[in-house]
Amino acid sequence: MTETTPNEDSEPRPAEMRAESFHAVREAHRNELAEDYVELIAELIAQFGEARPVDIAARMGVTPPTVAKVLNRLAREGLVARAKYRSVFLTPEGATLAEACLRRHEIVVRFLVRLGLDPETAEKDAEGIEHHVSERTLDLFRTFADGD
Amino acid sequence: MTETTPNEDSEPRPAEMRAESFHAVREAHRNELAEDYVELIAELIAQFGEARPVDIAARMGVTPPTVAKVLNRLAREGLVARAKYRSVFLTPEGATLAEACLRRHEIVVRFLVRLGLDPETAEKDAEGIEHHVSERTLDLFRTFADGD
DNA sequence: ATGACAAGTTAGCCACGGCTAATATAATGA
């Protein structure tokens, strides 16, 4: 069975097109955590004037050492600035990313609520969905949320 | 920093509620790859009568050794059955999971298309979104896709 | 029947993001 060509009438998506989709998903996963952190940091700063690892940990639902590791990566990637044993701040790039994420998050939540979902579940689902929504889809979401 | 919600003194979500959301997302991620594989294997079997690692690799966009590793995990978890150097098959549990995934995938795609997205992008986005949609949201998607 | 090629596996590397335990620093209050 070495045939690579399906002889059925229903046309399945070509293998390399599929591969592309999964590539995109893996790509999204790599950015996902960074976006969640940056978004959260922005919120904490807005709320408390600073973002402490202990607060990040509580809200992300992980332990402080995990936060430390991730923050190191974010710092390495230029999204976050920090001094040892001090609070975390966003670089300009980090702030830009955070803003974009917040906007996208808001759109997804509003969309889901408009669709009829309770705000609670909407928040939860949005957390997972927001990183996998293309620009085109986001536009459709926004339009729909804004009143169709 | 500007407020993220129209109401300035609106309560931010409690920390542990947020943590719960992120927990759910991480949980989803752990199942995600398994679901994608099982779904793909089901399709390959339907199409060719068997699922070969080399075909899985091509469609997942990864190398054969990666496929081998993941298949080992799936076998350990009882989703997949296999003999060395032979094709892969689904256990009853694997088949059940695959069926559920295919259904969900279909619903998400139909929903996105109904929203106005081109089928191509719909497929891509669905690949990422489908694993993060709660039952409640899926119901709403189905309803919207089916008529309205 | 055998030799060449395709396919599958194993070994071994890496980065990531979880964790616990131990340590270092900061902040607080008696």
Added chain:
DNA sequence: TCATTATATTAGCCGTGGCTAACTTGTCAT
């Protein structure tokens, strides 16, 4: 002040899922 507590970091473990290189097995044609 200084001892205690709270917070942050480091060290070190684990599983996962990428990869390449090397090896084994299967398949097919001659």
